[in-house]
Amino acid sequence: MPQDLDTIIRGGTVVTTGVEAKVDVGIAGGRIVQLGGSMSSRTEIDATDRYVLPGGVDAHVHLTAPGTEPGSWHWVDDFVTGTRAAAAGGITTVGNMSFPRRGEQMKAGLARDLQDAEANAIIDYFHHPVLMDPSDEGIDQIEELAAEGHPSIKIFLSFGRFDRDVNGYLRAMTAAAAAGSIVLLHCEDRAILHCCGAALSAAGQTDPRHFPDTRPVEAERIATERAVAYCATTGAATYVVHLSSRPALDACRAGRARDLPLYVETRPIYLHLNADRFEESDGAKYAGAPPLRTDSDREALWAGLRDGTVATVCTDHAPWTLAEKLDPTLTAQDLRQGMAELETMLPVLWSEGVASGRISVARFVEVTSTNAARLFGLYPRKGTIAPGADADIVIWNTDETRIIDGSTMQSRAGYSPYDGWTVRGWPDLTMSRGEIVASGTEISGTPGRGRLVSRSRFRRP
Numbered sequence: 001m002p003q004d005l006d007t008i009i010r011g012g013t014v015v016t017t018g019v020e021a022k023v024d025v026g027i028a029g030g031r032i033v034q035l036g037g038s039m040s041s042r043t044e045i046d047a048t049d050r051y052v053l054p055g056g057v058d059a060h061v062h063l064t065a066p067g068t069e070p071g072s073w074h075w076v077d078d079f080v081t082g083t084r085a086a087a088a089g090g091i092t093t094v095g096n097m098s099f100p101r102r103g104e105q106m107k108a109g110l111a112r113d114l115q116d117a118e119a120n121a122i123i124d125y126f127h128h129p130v131l132m133d134p135s136d137e138g139i140d141q142i143e144e145l146a147a148e149g150h151p152s153i154k155i156f157l158s159f160g161r162f163d164r165d166v167n168g169y170l171r172a173m174t175a176a177a178a179a180g181s182i183v184l185l186h187c188e189d190r191a192i193l194h195c196c197g198a199a200l201s202a203a204g205q206t207d208p209r210h211f212p213d214t215r216p217v218e219a220e221r222i223a224t225e226r227a228v229a230y231c232a233t234t235g236a237a238t239y240v241v242h243l244s245s246r247p248a249l250d251a252c253r254a255g256r257a258r259d260l261p262l263y264v265e266t267r268p269i270y271l272h273l274n275a276d277r278f279e280e281s282d283g284a285k286y287a288g289a290p291p292l293r294t295d296s297d298r299e300a301l302w303a304g305l306r307d308g309t310v311a312t313v314c315t316d317h318a319p320w321t322l323a324e325k326l327d328p329t330l331t332a333q334d335l336r337q338g339m340a341e342l343e344t345m346l347p348v349l350w351s352e353g354v355a356s357g358r359i360s361v362a363r364f365v366e367v368t369s370t371n372a373a374r375l376f377g378l379y380p381r382k383g384t385i386a387p388g389a390d391a392d393i394v395i396w397n398t399d400e401t402r403i404i405d406g407s408t409m410q411s412r413a414g415y416s417p418y419d420g421w422t423v424r425g426w427p428d429l430t431m432s433r434g435e436i437v438a439s440g441t442e443i444s445g446t447p448g449r450g451r452l453v454s455r456s457r458f459r460r461p
Contacts, residue, residue: 091123143181151377182236240265346368
């Protein structure tokens with residue numbers, strides 16, 4: 001007997017976990033229940049000449065305040081506008097960085113951010129608690145958090161606190177390994193950042209065009225080499241966030257060749273832009289940490305995407321308005337870092353990657369959805385189109401072409417680093433747990449419908 005379903009997606013080409021096939025998808029109760037075969041439903045979606053892809057999993061976003069006191073600075077997007085932007089761009093799950101405030105430990109900051117997301121997110125979410133203080137109390141919380149379904153922590157090697165308490169952070173990584181928690185590492189060396197910034201200031205080289213020199217490749221390389229060594233020493237599953245350069249990638253490739261549980265994330269701007277942008281009159285708008293690099297670094301990252309050294313592409317979405325980015329009182333050392341990419345990540349990667357022949361459709365799905373779902377304990381509920389998985393689905397139109405205009409997009413930033421780019425390949429619609437949350441540029445998902453995703457402890461893919 002044919003199964004009566006809530007929705008059937010008919011006629012599309014499903015791409016998931018290495019499989020590409022023209023097959024109908026049956027959805028009931030927010031989940032995928034059938035692929036192919038006889039089905040019936042009052043609601044059908046025609047996906048003829050379209051790809052049917054698992055929704056994107058962006059494991060690295062900033063939609064809550066970075067640990068500051070109430071009323072102080074904040075990136076311009078929150079769980080409302082950030083998840084609207086995600087849905088418009090084909091992303092159905094986000095991983096938010098959750099910062100404690102001064103004097104707090106991870107669980108206090110997480111409790112605040114859980115409440116925020118529950119009230120405001122339109123798509124599903126999870127959190128990475130940020131470890132600022134590796135005291136006994138902080139380290140003990142790693143197992144507690146993993147047991148409560150939060151098996152990941154983030155550590156910044158770029159913060160001054162790190163070098164003052166390396167032993168504590170290594171103890172934390174050892175505890176994470178025992179707890180089955182994956183450790184996210186921001187890899188820039190604080191001493192080099194301080195040295196370069198001070199030297200440039202002393203020389204009067206404070207114009208924004210000098211921003212890349214304040215955070216040179218060597219700062220990333222040496223911190224990444226330390227991260228690889230810490231991974232080997234502690235056994236902790238280690239995820240290097242927003243890697244930007246060939247030398248840092250080479251360090252990770254060497255670590256992976258030793259069969260370490262080491263995984264690399266890169267960010268769209270490092271694939272699509274280079275440091276020449278800082279020579280432009282509004283170059284400050286491209287500031288991120290690490291900075292944009294050379295074309296040689298870009299090509300190395302594309303090669304890493306193809307050969308599997310780079311596991312994921314995630315946004316590090318942390319936007320400011322253009323006026324804030326171009327604040328004339330800022331120097332090269334203190335430019336505001338971060339930009340809006342949730343709405344554009346998948347389309348630009350498709351246009352520059354799949355449509356240009358750099359990567360396959362299957363690899364696109366892996367680096368934007370499946371790999372992150374596996375690494376962060378979401379799979380097989382997220383990151384795949386299979387019976388039992390959540391019906392997080394994107395109907396992808398390979399022929400739709402748009403000119404990017406950040407002022408018309410969902411982010412409060414009001415601009416995009418890709419403004420004026422002609423991009424081919426956009427979602428026709430985005431579905432979260434069987435519900436259409438975005439159709440073209442129209443958002444139908446409502447704040448509070450997103451759910452915290454239950455996560456399992458790390459298991460090596």
